[in-house]
Amino acid sequence: MKLESKLSKVSNRIKSSIIRELLKDASLPGIISFGGGVPDPKTFPREKLAEISSEIINKEYAMTLQYGTTEGDPLLKKEYMKLMEKYYGVDWLHEDNMVFTVGSQQALYLIGMTFLDEQSWMSASKPIYLGAASAFIQRGPNFINVPLTEDGMDLDYLEKNLEELKQKGEIENFKFAYVISNFHNPAGVSMSLDKRRKLIQLAEKYDFYIVEDDPYGALRFEGDPIPSIYSMAPERTVLLNTFSKVLSPGLRIGAVMGPKDVIRRITMVKQAADLCSSPLTHRLAARYMEKYDLVEEIQPTIKLYAKKKDWMMEALEETFSDIEGIEWVNPEGGLFTWLTLPEGIDTMDMFPLAKENKVLYIPGEAFYIGEPERNKMRMSFCLPPKEDIFEGIKRLRKTIETYCEEKGIELKIKTKK
Ligand SMILES: Cc1ncc(COP(=O)(O)O)c(C=O)c1O
Structure with a gap:
């Protein structure tokens, strides 16, 4: 039987993840990978979690080993509400404003x-x-792909396109703006307060929701925190948080907050997807939050990532500052920097050479819906140790030089003043 002819439209739209393909070799000996955005396992509080796990299985097994509600553990909601109030000034949350998902990834899908x-x-x-x-493309919508600048999306571009939709009588079909407000994946940049306010104004003017995806906001190394869009417009924003980068991705817990009617709808869709997420990991996270202050506990992790980011910036500066047309983002938090290489370099095409030189990155092409910018790459600094960061960047220089030589691309060396 020909499988393709039997598949659904959605299934036919799905492509396998380029990242997964590219990073198959990331754990081979000798490879230095700046590829995945996975937390450093040393940061997981394993002893504390082990102790709580044993307690909640022994003493709370009737709840933890049973099916749960679709929305998630009420105790986890209570603890999460306390955290939102204490650290983010969000003091209006009610249980009905929240649903927990299987990581933020499931929230995006739902x-x-x-x-x-x-x-x-x-x-x-x-x-x-x-x-x-991947989550949104499955539904087959039309996208407005808004260029990103160093302080967030180009909102003039968005407004122009919204106005055009309005003129065509299609503005009703514009559902939401998807935003990563802090330390963008892959681009490392954050949306300024002015732009957050302006986006809210646009949402009011053209009547749409804002989906604010914020897995990295708690991982700030420097600069002042910026209020979330959700905290400024809770009636039209859906906020996606996750435990993945602040406790453990293996728990697979995402926290979705938003208007009650929206949360109810998302919960109904989730019910069809999985009935409920795991009461076991919910209770583990809840008891952890009850016993320890999540934000205080991650301070050493933030310090570690801040150091790694500084080493990455130092290595890039040392290795690339003499070449014209190479730029990189110096992020104030999160896990990524975003490199722009001189025009003509195609980072996907260069990837096999990088692999030969035993250094991995994610080619920019992986992060575009329409026409990609081929001379970009995402580099994650959270996993490799210091010496690997410096050595990996050296290998990258060698890779770029060899690639340019092979392709006849002239690398312009800056003249010293
Ligand atoms: C911007 C963004 N959103 C969502 C996710 C999904 O995170 P998780 O499903 O682990 O909560 C990630 C993971 O890297 C991410 O970078």
């Missing part, structure tokens, strides 16, 4: 299911987080 059809429109930054692109 939001796609809840809002998008083939006639729908949405906007996202260009570049876009690959996992969000």
Whole structure:
């Protein structure tokens, strides 16, 4: 039987993750990988979690080993509400404003299911987080791909496109703007307060929701925190947080907060997807939050990533500052920097050579819905130790030089003043 002829439209739209393909060799000996955005396992509080795990299985097994509610553990909600109030000034949350998902990735998928059809429109930054692109593309909507600048999306571009949709009588079909407000994946940049306010104004003017995806906001190394879009417009924003980068991705817990009617819809869709997420990991996270202050506990992790980011910046400066047309983002938090190489370099095409030289990155091409910018790459600094960061960047220089030589691309060396 010919499988393709039997597959659904959605299934036919799905491509396997480029990142997974590219990073198959990341753990081979001798390879230095700046590829995945995975936390350093040394940061996981394993002894504390082990102790709580044993207690909640022994003493709370009737709850932890049973099915749970679709929305998630009420105790986890209570603890999460306390955290939102204490650290983010969000003091209006009610249980009905929250649903826990299987990581933020499931939240993205459920939001796609809840809002998008083939006639729908949405906007996202260009570049876009690959996992969000996969979740939304499945629904087949139309995208406004909004260029990203150093202080967030180009909102003039968005407004111009929204106005055009309005003129065409299609603005009703514009469902939401998808935004990564802090330390963008892959681009490392954050949206300024002015732009957050302006986006809210646009949402009010053109009547759409904002989906604020914020897995990295708590991982700030420097600069002042910026209020979340959700905290300024809770009636039209859906906020996606996750335990993945602040406790452990293995728990697979995402926290979705938003207006009650939206949360109810998302919960209904989730019910069809999985009935409920794991009461066991929910209770583990809840008891952890009850016993320890999540934000205080991650301070050593933040310090570690801050150091790694500084080493990465130092290595890039040492290795590339003499070449014209190479730029990189110095992020104030999160896990990524975003490199722009001189025009003509195609980072996907260069990837096999990098692999030969035993250094891995994610080619920029992976992060675009429309026409990609081929001379970009995402580099994650959270996993490799110091010496590997410096050695990996050296290998990258060698890779770029060899690639340019082979392709006849002239690398312009800056003249010393
Ligand atoms: C921007 C963004 N959103 C969502 C996710 C998904 O995170 P998780 O499903 O682990 O919560 C990630 C993971 O890297 C991410 O970078």
